[in-house]
Amino acid sequence: MRKYVELYGLKKSFKDLEVLKGVDFQVRKGEKVVIMGSSGSGKSTLLRCINHLEHADDGIMNYNDRIIKLSRWTKEDVKHVRSSSAMVFQGYNLFKHMNVLQNVTEGLVQCKKHTKAEAIEIAENYLEKVGMKDRIKQYPSSLSGGQQQRVAIARAMALNPDIILFDEPTSALDPEMVNEVLSVMEQIASEGVTMLVVTHEVGFAKNIADRIVFMDNGVVCEDGKPKDVLYNPHNIRTCKFLNLIENRKTS
Amino acid sequence: MGILHWDFMFKAILIILKDGFANTIKLTLVTFVFASLIGLIVALIKIEKVPVLSPLSHLYTSFFKGTPLMVQILVFYYGIPLVLNTFNDRYGWNMNVNDIPAIIFMYIVFSLCYGAYISEVMRAAILSVDKGQSEAGYTIGMSKFTTFRRIIFPQALSNALPNLGNYFVDLVKGTSLAFTATVLEILAAAKILGGREYKYFESYLAAAIIYWVICTLFQLLFNKVEKISRRHERSEN
Numbered sequence A: 001m002r003k004y005v006e007l008y009g010l011k012k013s014f015k016d017l018e019v020l021k022g023v024d025f026q027v028r029k030g031e032k033v034v035i036m037g038s039s040g041s042g043k044s045t046l047l048r049c050i051n052h053l054e055h056a057d058d059g060i061m062n063y064n065d066r067i068i069k070l071s072r073w074t075k076e077d078v079k080h081v082r083s084s085s086a087m088v089f090q091g092y093n094l095f096k097h098m099n100v101l102q103n104v105t106e107g108l109v110q111c112k113k114h115t116k117a118e119a120i121e122i123a124e125n126y127l128e129k130v131g132m133k134d135r136i137k138q139y140p141s142s143l144s145g146g147q148q149q150r151v152a153i154a155r156a157m158a159l160n161p162d163i164i165l166f167d168e169p170t171s172a173l174d175p176e177m178v179n180e181v182l183s184v185m186e187q188i189a190s191e192g193v194t195m196l197v198v199t200h201e202v203g204f205a206k207n208i209a210d211r212i213v214f215m216d217n218g219v220v221c222e223d224g225k226p227k228d229v230l231y232n233p234h235n236i237r238t239c240k241f242l243n244l245i246e247n248r249k250t251s
Numbered sequence B: 001m002g003i004l005h006w007d008f009m010f011k012a013i014l015i016i017l018k019d020g021f022a023n024t025i026k027l028t029l030v031t032f033v034f035a036s037l038i039g040l041i042v043a044l045i046k047i048e049k050v051p052v053l054s055p056l057s058h059l060y061t062s063f064f065k066g067t068p069l070m071v072q073i074l075v076f077y078y079g080i081p082l083v084l085n086t087f088n089d090r091y092g093w094n095m096n097v098n099d100i101p102a103i104i105f106m107y108i109v110f111s112l113c114y115g116a117y118i119s120e121v122m123r124a125a126i127l128s129v130d131k132g133q134s135e136a137g138y139t140i141g142m143s144k145f146t147t148f149r150r151i152i153f154p155q156a157l158s159n160a161l162p163n164l165g166n167y168f169v170d171l172v173k174g175t176s177l178a179f180t181a182t183v184l185e186i187l188a189a190a191k192i193l194g195g196r197e198y199k200y201f202e203s204y205l206a207a208a209i210i211y212w213v214i215c216t217l218f219q220l221l222f223n224k225v226e227k228i229s230r231r232h233e234r235s236e237n
Helices: A043-050 A075-082 A100-110 A116-129 A145-158 A175-189 A202-208 A226-231 A236-250 B006-047 B053-065 B069-091 B102-127 B131-139 B144-181 B186-197 B200-229
Strands: A003-014 A017-028 A032-036 A058-063 A066-069 A085-088 A163-167 A194-198 A211-216 A219-224
Touching (some): A043 A058, A175 A194, A211 A226, B053 B102, B069 B144, B186 B200
Antiparallel strands (some): A003 A058, A058 A066
16 A cells, blocks of 8 residues: 655754654555553654644645645645545544534635535535534534544545544543443544544544554654554563553453 | 612613713724724734744833823823824824814723733733644644634633633723713713713712623623633533
């Protein structure tokens, strides 16, 4: 399969704190990659450097056959990446002043230049997929976290992106809502879109991921098939982290 | 009869409304539109830290917030004609300062003064919108401008409405200072009527009642608009 995103030597510091210390990382088209690692290991920052929510200090990215110098993005670079990617946030970030339907149609009308009628049709289609079609007139504040996140996934999917970046999509959810979001993610995983998912959900990683990338202290320290990374890790940090998760579950 | 001439009071309210109401409302509305525009632009300049313009904006708000409106009115009322006359002399312009109605000067002073206050309201309101909102806008492919227009500004405006309402009512009352610059508004009309009929107390009381009613009505209107703009925050549906 063709590589869709390739990162070389990605570095990013926040003031004196070096969060990413030269990350090399590739995603193929259609691949589902799960990024794991303890908090502060730079997973979210890695994701946010890809779509320029964070400006990296150094590194090169080849994004769908466009070479981007990560310390010097041009306007066209940003447009190139953002027009073919979408993101799902930990805090959902639905537009608070818009109802469920408007949240999904907004990008279709403003960015993809669909007519309003087309946008509504597409939006309703995706909202049906995530099981939110009966709530299209509601505002985000009247929805549960799980429902909001499902709308956010519909908003991302509706744009028909090549790649969706998931930044800890279930970390802010109550335990009983995690599954409804994960099952929606599993469903869209079967539809061929490239997914890059930062998560702690080992079950999801095991079932869905083509590859798991384990990050620690600003570098990638393990990268391979789920069964290799989860059951046969090479790196001591990976072992410790996986043990930690395992202990938490059994205790 | 008591201390009040009631018949005269009612008459006074009508006369004052007829003579002064139009200018009070004109001054209020025109000022509010321009002050809001100035406020928004200055707020954006400060937030974006635009070089050169940003320090100038701070100087501007500092001056207009740090001097009394009354003093600003006097400075402009006497200052603008001086400046215009100097330009007339120097560049051979032929602008007759006396042809410019006093209310035009007042539009300028009031807009600048209230623009300074509203810029602070706008700045706080824009900064209070969660960063995740603009990030969501960017990631669906919106430009910075579109994100501001479609996502940030509507939410900021709804945050700002209570304060904007307060400044609007404050402005209605503030326009009463324009009588010092010979603008015939409600207070000026009351003063003239009082002087003509030797019934100052009734005239000023009539003016007070008129201001009170206008301010209350506008406050109710703002409350209503605020409620509509916050409909998305109600948890029930």
